[in-house]
Amino acid sequence: MIVDSAVYRAGTRVPLDVETADLAAMRARCGAGEFVWVGMHAPTSDELEEVAAAFDLHPLAVEDAVSAHQRPKLERYDETLFLVLKTLWYVDAEDAVETGEICLFVGPDFVISVRHGEGGALRQARVDLEARQAVLAHGPSAVVYAVCDQVVDGYEQVAAALVEDVDEVELSVFSEDRTNDSPRIYVLKRELSEMRRAVHPLRDPLGRFANGTVHGIDRDAAPYFRDVTDHLSRTSETVDELDGLLSTAFDAHLARISLQQNEDMRKISAGAALIVVPTLIAGVYGMNFDHMPELHWQFGYLWALLLMVGTSAGLLWFFKKSGWL
Amino acid sequence: MIVDSAVYRAGTRVPLDVETADLAAMRARCGAGEFVWVGMHAPTSDELEEVAAAFDLHPLAVEDAVSAHQRPKLERYDETLFLVLKTLWYVDAEDAVETGEICLFVGPDFVISVRHGEGGALRQARVDLEARQAVLAHGPSAVVYAVCDQVVDGYEQVAAALVEDVDEVELSVFSEDRTNDSPRIYVLKRELSEMRRAVHPLRDPLGRFANGTVHGIDRDAAPYFRDVTDHLSRTSETVDELDGLLSTAFDAHLARISLQQNEDMRKISAGAALIVVPTLIAGVYGMNFDHMPELHWQFGYLWALLLMVGTSAGLLWFFKKSGWL
């Protein structure tokens, strides 16, 4: 589905009399210094073929753009750049990270953006860009910047959400409660791993934009891409750091289980002693010897009960004092 | 065994009047812009020697092609390229990954493919290629591409099967059942390790094809090899990711065993308390003191039994309330 398409001249949207969907006509009317930006969302194979025909896109790239699940990458087909980015967003309801994809075809006089997945809509990026005429005047490079910027912003938001999740895990691991934190840690590690797949392969293309060494991307835009690269690096470091923290938190979780087991074992054995010792006393006074003076005492029974309570109390005091409990 | 051999001209199979097995004659009739593709499966040393004689193959390369179990690699002997690929396929019945091997000898006017192992047959690749005249017209490079593409497709299928296996392991690890997941995890790790041996060494040769820097491989085919390289990278990342997930899953498995042991221990001790405390009471009323009023009560026996049940019930309530159970 074509979401929006427009011709831009010197940083402003040009009002057109042709059908927005008639891309070939649109491109034909595009003069020097002008460019078309076509935005598509989850296009069918046929829709994309039509666009490909109008802009002479390479079939291999088009194939990649139809079937999502590509790796982030930058490729050149003659005069056209083909950039694939993973989009990430955090679904609060499920504490889960979801992924989508944006493919950009960038030519001297056009940008085609193809988006897959629910999140990462480019509506806002287009609106913001149209509001910054000076930036948009840089042509297709400006669109590439705007898209990269938004995608990387998305990464930072997801990273921030994961930082909070890791903080929660930490609290849980170091709380006194008997919690089973390993499934949570596993899920977070899995999400970090997914995030890494989105973030890491993007560093190379963005770095090349930032160095101004990619033909087709305006060298003047380099500082802007450097800014995006910087955010990407920060996210990447956060991801690595969180992963390390989760590993340490997991180890601490294991240590806590062991410690708790040790404490439980000591509690159990102390509890057992408090019952078994009186049982021994009861056993002694249950013996059938002819001559057992206590059995005939007036308060023998009371004596036995007090003996039981007394030894138990003594044991309890001893356990506390010796640090066993 | 020679499975099939044919001469191709401008992307189409040339009908021949010579014996398919008479390779020297075949090659002699091969004009400019034509090439022979000989496909062999598990050839004997003698069969391969014959082919080697017809196409002037280097003895060291031929030796490698006879005895399977080579590493994936690309070597040049004068005008001939020698490419070794590992084939992988998943045997559902045994949840196991099996491996084979394909060796390619690529000259200006011939391709010899030598396959070992059950899986990875090239029949379909030849049929598909013969149906795409434009691609096949690129000559031997097209065959190399078709073979690499099929092999890497095979890797992706195996990777997909392993992803499912890891998902099953995850379910098992985080289920409530008492499962012993470590043998399964071990086997999967072993298979990933085998897969890595097939995938990693192939990245360099494919990357060089994709850069168009290999003499003897058509530069125009570079985008196609870039596509294959891309799939290979994705597989490689999947393998690394699965390996990481399995390690984490194993740790979670260990943590679950510890947690379960802890819970079992608490259950056992609680169960023991429910028996030992009544035993103490029975012991007390089994004492032989002369003066024990309860012994002479009308309902003394009932009183003792109720006391037993009561303390046990009280303990049970206490264990539940305090979070011990």
Next chain:
Amino acid sequence: MIVDSAVYRAGTRVPLDVETADLAAMRARCGAGEFVWVGMHAPTSDELEEVAAAFDLHPLAVEDAVSAHQRPKLERYDETLFLVLKTLWYVDAEDAVETGEICLFVGPDFVISVRHGEGGALRQARVDLEARQAVLAHGPSAVVYAVCDQVVDGYEQVAAALVEDVDEVELSVFSEDRTNDSPRIYVLKRELSEMRRAVHPLRDPLGRFANGTVHGIDRDAAPYFRDVTDHLSRTSETVDELDGLLSTAFDAHLARISLQQNEDMRKISAGAALIVVPTLIAGVYGMNFDHMPELHWQFGYLWALLLMVGTSAGLLWFFKKSGWL
């Protein structure tokens, strides 16, 4: 807030008749070989905008300088260098590492330092520098050196504090007490990870200063920067080493828990034996057989009690001798 601003000529502060805050005027009066150093602390966006206007700073850099939480980095915008450093300081009261940030804008005739956070004040660095006329005569490079030197000194102090913390953890891990060291280890690992984020990205810019390859930094200052780089490397190695030691200490902690559990278990079982064996003896003499000679002995009861004590003492001796206790 502008903390201090001054014009320096040939290494000495020039008395000025203009308002310190009127930066444009200040800069205008700056002759050849002179430079302005403006020091700001936690400036508002407006304050920074004003400075930016007076010194033609690039908007992207200014934006970075307002919002703290940047990565350490060195960037060039035309003739201006933009350097970001993380400051670290150790808060004894909380055994915690806190972080701030210093951004430097360095032009041929000015240095703007923008500091965020409580620690890392540059007051002392300015005073020291003004006292070393020969160094300060190198111009803006001298200021960059002084700031880097102070920041890296701060890292070394924090590293020294962490070394002490790790020593304490070691003592605790290898003491005989039942301590739970994993939270402490976790917190220290987290702080080391934070420290690494400050230290590692700084190595590249400082290394480039030390090689004298950064346009705008005086080549004669290279040995001084080499000195700072050296301190940074040492800190970086200390951080990595502490991290490794903490991992090993954690493992030792786990091993100690296991050993203790083992010892506790042996103690418990020995204790149980000392009670259960006499209970058996009591049970035997509680049997109701008609013919049990001991029951009728004069000192049968004493005999039974001695038997109980004797077997317990024997067991205790046996446990000690066999290394069980």
Next chain:
Amino acid sequence: MIVDSAVYRAGTRVPLDVETADLAAMRARCGAGEFVWVGMHAPTSDELEEVAAAFDLHPLAVEDAVSAHQRPKLERYDETLFLVLKTLWYVDAEDAVETGEICLFVGPDFVISVRHGEGGALRQARVDLEARQAVLAHGPSAVVYAVCDQVVDGYEQVAAALVEDVDEVELSVFSEDRTNDSPRIYVLKRELSEMRRAVHPLRDPLGRFANGTVHGIDRDAAPYFRDVTDHLSRTSETVDELDGLLSTAFDAHLARISLQQNEDMRKISAGAALIVVPTLIAGVYGMNFDHMPELHWQFGYLWALLLMVGTSAGLLWFFKKSGWL
């Protein structure tokens, strides 16, 4: 001790009238295109000095060749190459890997091979080489190739033996028996580590021979060295893979111990229940209440025994059903 020495011309051994031990005379008679190969085993310092004098060997290299325990390395002293290789062989009787060393001095007209240790004798290599006149005609390079080939073959045999050992460990780890596999795993890891010390440093020299970039080694021999390099890489990968598998096997071993402990604990507690519950029943009927109807029943005793057996059987059934056993 000089094991053998001969002059070779055009790939064949030249019959000589001088004493084999008179090396200076031998070398003097060596014409253009001829070379001497002196083979020594565990020479004394004096023997080696003599050879060194005859062939002008560098004292530092000679010193290295006397005292074994060098790292594998390739060094150049003027026109002489000095190559050190570790030999490895597997002693079945002890399941142990043993190491020796071969040093080669290679000049334009001579090769001196110095061997230390029991294994890795070069007798067979010389015989094989003399049988392949075409190869031997390449001069000293052929000897270097033959020695490297034999040494790396030895690595492959050791690797194959270790693969079997690891398979045995796997079987043991995943068997039902209570085995202590960690000493075995430790020893294997230690042997792999030793093997790595032999294999890894050799990759660089062999790679340089295979590229034909070492002055003094015939460029035409490059494909042969490529073959050896390939075998070395395969061995190196096997070693790394085995190491990884052993780590995983060790983890699985730990997991099995934990699981077994858990099962044992459940068995023990179930067994305890089967004894303790009847003991409670016995305790109840051992109470001394005046009014306990069962005591006076005709078959009260039988009733009590049946009650004991019944509850135990019930418990057993319950444990089985609930998955506890």
Next chain:
Amino acid sequence: MIVDSAVYRAGTRVPLDVETADLAAMRARCGAGEFVWVGMHAPTSDELEEVAAAFDLHPLAVEDAVSAHQRPKLERYDETLFLVLKTLWYVDAEDAVETGEICLFVGPDFVISVRHGEGGALRQARVDLEARQAVLAHGPSAVVYAVCDQVVDGYEQVAAALVEDVDEVELSVFSEDRTNDSPRIYVLKRELSEMRRAVHPLRDPLGRFANGTVHGIDRDAAPYFRDVTDHLSRTSETVDELDGLLSTAFDAHLARISLQQNEDMRKISAGAALIVVPTLIAGVYGMNFDHMPELHWQFGYLWALLLMVGTSAGLLWFFKKSGWL
């Protein structure tokens, strides 16, 4: 403190009529091809200042030489090289590795060696060097070689001592005794980590000497430095290998604790069974039923005792047979 200072000409010590401590005079008398070697031990700041003045040493280097605790490094200040090395020695009495430091200032006509710490005295190196005139004739480079050689020799001795320590730990870990090996392993890891700090940073300077690419170090000395580099690499590999072995040994230690706990638990439970079962029998014959035939048997008591012994013996036999004990 100046330990010794002398002028050398063509490899021999020149007798001097000036005060050894009057360095400026000494240097002034130093003709072409002559050089001074001043050896200092733990000099005060003033002593070093004096030397620095006589030889025009750079203040930053002098500062580093006063305060020990530098990283090993090689720096150039104009014509003077500044080399820092860590010295290591093993104190048998404490099984501990101690560290010192040697700084070398190397100019065309002088070497100043500054040593800190107890160990690593250079007396012997000077004596040895004076005995090898040919080597010493190379000038300052010979001194650098002699010092590096001695320092690296020291590393090898320490490494050998640590190898023995690790062997002891191995024996202890795999012995049958209940040992707590983790503190020892921790200390060894800490020492290896310290050693790594001395060894690793030295590889780069020594490698550059060995390549002959350092201006001021005689290219003819390259083979000698290659020898030292080789020893350093071997030490470095030993350190890494020991570290890996200790990690594995630690894991084996953990596994042994777990296994022992498991065995202890089985022993305890078997022991308990041997007591609890007779207790049940005693309980049965302590019941008060009117009709219990055994109670009235002539040898009822004996029967009961035999029954107790019999069941215990049976259990013991069963435990042994089933592999439980």
